[in-house]
Amino acid sequence: MKKRKTPFETSFWAGYSAGNPFKVLDAFFTFADLDYYKQSLSEVVLYSYKTEVCKQDNPSDIFVLYTVIKSFFRICYCLKEKSKKWKIAGSLQSETVFRLSSLTKGEYENPFVVFEKAFEEKTLEEFELFLYQTLELSLSPHAADPAPDLTTPYIHVIRMLDAAEQIRERGVEKIKKTDRIDRVMG
Template sequence: MKKNKISFETRFWAGFVARDPFEAFDAIFDFAHLDYYKQNLSEAVLHSFKRKVYHQDKPCNVFVFYTAIWSFLKVCYCLKEKGNKWKVKESSRCETVFHLSSLTKEEFDNPFLVLQNAFEKRTLQQFEFFLCEITELSLSPFAGDPDSDLTTPYIHLIKMLDAGELIRERGVEKIKKADQIDSVTQ
């Protein structure tokens, strides 16, 4: 049976179609820095509760941001299953607690845990609804109450952004069969 491939829809903002999730991660973080995504996400969520329109001078930027984050979520959804077959390479730097950002030490060591945890708590469709809702509310000149919880998906998305940057920064390697057998026996 042929496996359906998920489209990362990178052509809207990157200008090309990414074929695999790691290529899409590179495109996402080449398009903009981690701070750009975190800042825009935070500001969009804050503007969801205000009467002021987010990016009033260029609201099209919000749509571009939405499409990039939607692509990012699709990549994370695809990679959540790959945590059993791939591992993030060890960091050559000595990391301090400051470098962990929103991640715990365990999540910092294995960023795939963040993706698995996020999609255990929320579905891809729930994350898409969250993105649609903050986009709609942040571009609306009327103050309104969101129909759903914005905090939980927001926290998961911030953690996924940090995990995604770590995965990209460190790179990944395939888990060898002996390592898989050792992890199963433990």
């Protein structure tokens, strides 16, 4: 039985449709940097608890953020699957960078673990629902106590952003058969 591929839906924001998750990850960080994504997501979550409308001067930014982050979730889901065949190529460059991220030392050494943990706790559909609900609440001028748990998925997303940045910066290489045997045996 053939596996069904998850479409990344990049044509709107990247201008092309890509099938390789590592190339889509490059496009994701070319579109905007890590700080922009973290700041925008934090702002949206903050506004979901307010009666003010987020990005009131240009709410179309929220729509663009929605499409980009939705693609990011799909990339992360795919990277979770790729973790069995790929490993980080580069070594740890700087302890300072590690301290500034949300990752543990083990996750910094192997960022694929972050995706595995996130998708063990939440499904792809639950992350997409979190994004939808958060953006809907942040664009609403009405006071509403958000019923869903926004904190847990938010923390996972921040950690996935940090892990994805590490993968992009340090690169990946295919795991050789001997590495797989060592991994199972060790």
